[in-house]
Amino acid sequence: MINMTANAAEAIVDLLARAGVRRFYTVPGESFLELLDAVAQHPELRLVSTRHESGAAFMAEADAKITGVPAVAMGTRGPGAANLAVGVHTAHQDSTPMIVLLGHVETEFFGREAFQEVDLARFYDPITVYAATVQRSDRAAETVARALRHATAGRPGPAMVALPADLLAGQCSPVDLPFPEPPMAHPSxxxxxxxxxxxxxxxxxxxxxxxxxxxxxxxxxxxxxxxxxxxxxxxxxxxxxxxxxxxxxxxxxxxxxxxxxxxxxxxxxxxxxxxxxxxxxxxxxxxxxxxxxxxxxxxxxxxxxxxxxxxxxxxxxxxxxxxxxxxxxxxxxxxxxxxxHNAAMRLSDPEGMTSPHGIHPAEVVAAMRRRLPADTVLTNDAGNFSIFGHRYWRFDHPRSQAAPTSGAMGYAVPGAVGAQLAAPDRRVAALVGDGGFLMTGQEMETAVRLGLPVLAVVFQNLLYGTIAMHQARNLGRTAAVDIGPVDIAGIARGLGADSMTVTSSDELDDAFARAAAFDGPRVIAVRTDPDVITPTATLSGLLSRPG
The missing domain is CATH 3.40.50.1220 (TPP-binding domain)
Structure with a gap:
C-alpha cells in the first residue's frame, strides 16, 4: 500500500491495483498527467497508449470480457470523453465491467465553458452504471472505490469518474477497503x-x-x-x-x-x-x-x-x-x-460454398476452421460479414469470443489487442470488414509496438454491406455505401505488421497456414464477393426484386 501522504492519483492507482485491475488503456491528455505517471510508475500495472480513444475503450472492454476483471479506459475532457463513449456504450449494453477515468477542467473554471469543458457526469449517466465528478482531492480514491463496486456488483457495467486536473496532485489518504468477491445472489x-x-x-x-x-x-x-x-x-x-x-x-x-x-x-x-x-x-x-x-x-x-x-x-x-x-x-x-442439433451442424458447415464472382465469405471461415486452432479467441466487428463468422465458426471453448452486442463498428482490431493482453497464452484473431478496419485498424500499430501476435482477417468487399442490404430491401437502391479499393495490406505494412492480400480462393489455405503460427502481428485482406450479402441472399437479388 502507498504511504499516507500520497497524491490523489497515486491513491486511485493503488486502490485499483489492490482490487486486481492490471491494465489501463488511453490516449494521454494534459488533464490527467499525475494519473498517467502513477500508473506508469506502478510495478504491477501496464499502461497502454492507443491511437484513438475508441480503441482504448474497446481494448478495455475486450480485456474484461476475457478475464472478468475490469480494465481501465482513460481520456481527457470533452473530446477524449466523446471518443471513448462508443466503447463505454458497448460495455454498458454488454454488461462488461469497466472503470472510466476522465480528466476534467480545473474546479475554479467549472461552469464557464472552459477549454474542452463538458458536464461529464451528465454526458455519461445514460451509458454507465455510475457517473460522478470528484470535488475534493481527499475524496478521490473513495469515489473511485464506489465506482468499482458499481461496475462489478449485480449486473456489471462501466463506471465513470471525472477527475478535475487541479485535484490529482492534492493529498489523498489510501482507501483501505476490503475487496471480497461480490456476494452471490441465491435463489429461494x-x-x-x-x-x-x-x-x-x-x-x-x-x-x-x-x-x-x-x-x-x-x-x-x-x-x-x-x-x-x-x-x-x-x-x-x-x-x-x-x-x-x-x-x-x-x-x-x-x-x-x-x-x-x-x-x-x-x-x-x-x-x-x-x-x-x-x-x-x-x-x-x-x-x-x-x-x-x-x-x-x-x-x-x-x-x-x-x-x-x-x-x-x-x-x-x-x-x-x-x-x-x-x-x-x-x-x-x-x-x-x-x-x-444435426440441423444446427448442417447449417454451420461452410464447406463447398463458393461464388462465381470472387471469394465467398464462407470460404474464409472454412479455411480458418481448417488451419487455426479451435480454441482461438475471435473478436469481431459489426457488419454483414460477421454473420458468416457467427454461423460457420464453431465455438467449443469458454472465453473464446469478444464481440459487441451493441453492434459497434471498429471493435474487432482494438478488441483483439485487449484480448491478447488479457490472455497472452491464447491465439487471438479479429474478424473485420474493410469499413471497420478503416475506422480503427490503426491499432495494429499498438499491436506491433507491444509485440502482440494478433491476426486481423479483413473481409474486403468495398461496401458497407449491412446498410446496402437494408437499402436494397426497403428502397430498391443504395446510397453512401461505397468504400474504395484501399490497399489494406499496404496500410498494415506501413504500421509494421506482416500482411498479404488474398484474391483467390486457392490462396486461402496457404494464407491461414502461415497465420496459424501466430508469430507476430499479421493482417490478411481477403477480397470477398460484394454481391454475397448474407448466407442466403445476394445484393443483386435484393435490388432486382419487383416493387
Whole structure:
C-alpha cells in the first residue's frame, strides 16, 4: 500500500491495483498527467497508449470480457470523453465491467465553458452504471472505490469518474477497503423447486444462455444433460456452450435460419439464464412467445421481465441457480434433440460454398476452421460479414469470443489487442470488414509496438454491406455505401505488421497456414464477393426484386 501522504492519483492507482485491475488503456491528455505517471510508475500495472480513444475503450472492454476483471479506459475532457463513449456504450449494453477515468477542467473554471469543458457526469449517466465528478482531492480514491463496486456488483457495467486536473496532485489518504468477491445472489428454495418441477414436466424445454453464464461452460453442460434441455446461445454469447454438444441448438443472432428457430417456437418452457433478452436474441422481441412459460434468472431485478413476459422471475446468479437445480434429484424423461442439433451442424458447415464472382465469405471461415486452432479467441466487428463468422465458426471453448452486442463498428482490431493482453497464452484473431478496419485498424500499430501476435482477417468487399442490404430491401437502391479499393495490406505494412492480400480462393489455405503460427502481428485482406450479402441472399437479388 502507498504511504499516507500520497497524491490523489497515486491513491486511485493503488486502490485499483489492490482490487486486481492490471491494465489501463488511453490516449494521454494534459488533464490527467499525475494519473498517467502513477500508473506508469506502478510495478504491477501496464499502461497502454492507443491511437484513438475508441480503441482504448474497446481494448478495455475486450480485456474484461476475457478475464472478468475490469480494465481501465482513460481520456481527457470533452473530446477524449466523446471518443471513448462508443466503447463505454458497448460495455454498458454488454454488461462488461469497466472503470472510466476522465480528466476534467480545473474546479475554479467549472461552469464557464472552459477549454474542452463538458458536464461529464451528465454526458455519461445514460451509458454507465455510475457517473460522478470528484470535488475534493481527499475524496478521490473513495469515489473511485464506489465506482468499482458499481461496475462489478449485480449486473456489471462501466463506471465513470471525472477527475478535475487541479485535484490529482492534492493529498489523498489510501482507501483501505476490503475487496471480497461480490456476494452471490441465491435463489429461494421455492423458486428452485417450482423451476425444477416445470423443467421436469415439460415436453420440449429449451434454455437461452447470456452473459451471466459466461464462466460456466461445464456447469451449463451438466445442467442441460441433467434436465434434458436444448440450448441456444444468445446474440454474440456463443462461447457460453459448446457447439459440438448434442444438446446445442444454435445461435440466436442476426439472420438466424427459420429451421434453427423451430425448437424455440415450439418450446413449452424456456429457461433464460443471464440474458436480458435483447432485440437480436429475441429475433425482434418475437421469441419466446405464448404459450411458452418463461423462467428468467438474473442478478438484476430490472432485467426480469423487462422485454418479455415471464411466468417466473428468479433473482439469483446463474451459477447459484444451476447449483441448486443440480443438487436436486431429477427424474427427467429422455428428450431427443438430435434432429435439431444435426440441423444446427448442417447449417454451420461452410464447406463447398463458393461464388462465381470472387471469394465467398464462407470460404474464409472454412479455411480458418481448417488451419487455426479451435480454441482461438475471435473478436469481431459489426457488419454483414460477421454473420458468416457467427454461423460457420464453431465455438467449443469458454472465453473464446469478444464481440459487441451493441453492434459497434471498429471493435474487432482494438478488441483483439485487449484480448491478447488479457490472455497472452491464447491465439487471438479479429474478424473485420474493410469499413471497420478503416475506422480503427490503426491499432495494429499498438499491436506491433507491444509485440502482440494478433491476426486481423479483413473481409474486403468495398461496401458497407449491412446498410446496402437494408437499402436494397426497403428502397430498391443504395446510397453512401461505397468504400474504395484501399490497399489494406499496404496500410498494415506501413504500421509494421506482416500482411498479404488474398484474391483467390486457392490462396486461402496457404494464407491461414502461415497465420496459424501466430508469430507476430499479421493482417490478411481477403477480397470477398460484394454481391454475397448474407448466407442466403445476394445484393443483386435484393435490388432486382419487383416493387
Amino acid at each position: 428454495p421455492q423458486d428452485v423447486a417450482l423451476a425444477a418441477d416445470e423443467l421436469t414436466r415439460a415436453a420440449r424445454p429449451v434454455a437461452i444462455l447470456g452473459r451471466g453464464a459466461h464462466d460456466l461452460h461445464d456447469k451449463m453442460v451438466h445442467l442441460a444433460e441433467a434436465y434434458g434441455l436444448g440450448v441456444y446461445t444468445g446474440f454474440r454469447r456463443q462461447d457460453t456452450f459448446p457447439a459440438s454438444h448434442p444438446h446445442y441448438l444454435g445461435h440466436l443472432g442476426l439472420g438466424t435460419p427459420d429451421e434453427l428457430l423451430e425448437p424455440l417456437r415450439t418450446a413449452d418452457v424456456v429457461l433464460v439464464l443471464g440474458s436480458r433478452l435483447s432485440e437480436a436474441t429475441t429475433q425482434g422481441y418475437a421469441l419466446p412467445r405464448t404459450p411458452a412459460r418463461v423462467i428468467q434468472v438474473d442478478v438484476d431485478p430490472l432485467v426480469l421481465g423487462a422485454t418479455t413476459p415471464v411466468a417466473r422471475g428468479v433473482l439469483a446468479s446463474v451459477e447459484s441457480f444451476a447449483d441448486a437445480l443440480l443438487a436436486r434429484p431429477a427424474s427427467v424423461p429422455r428428450r431427443d434433440w438430435s434432429a435439431a
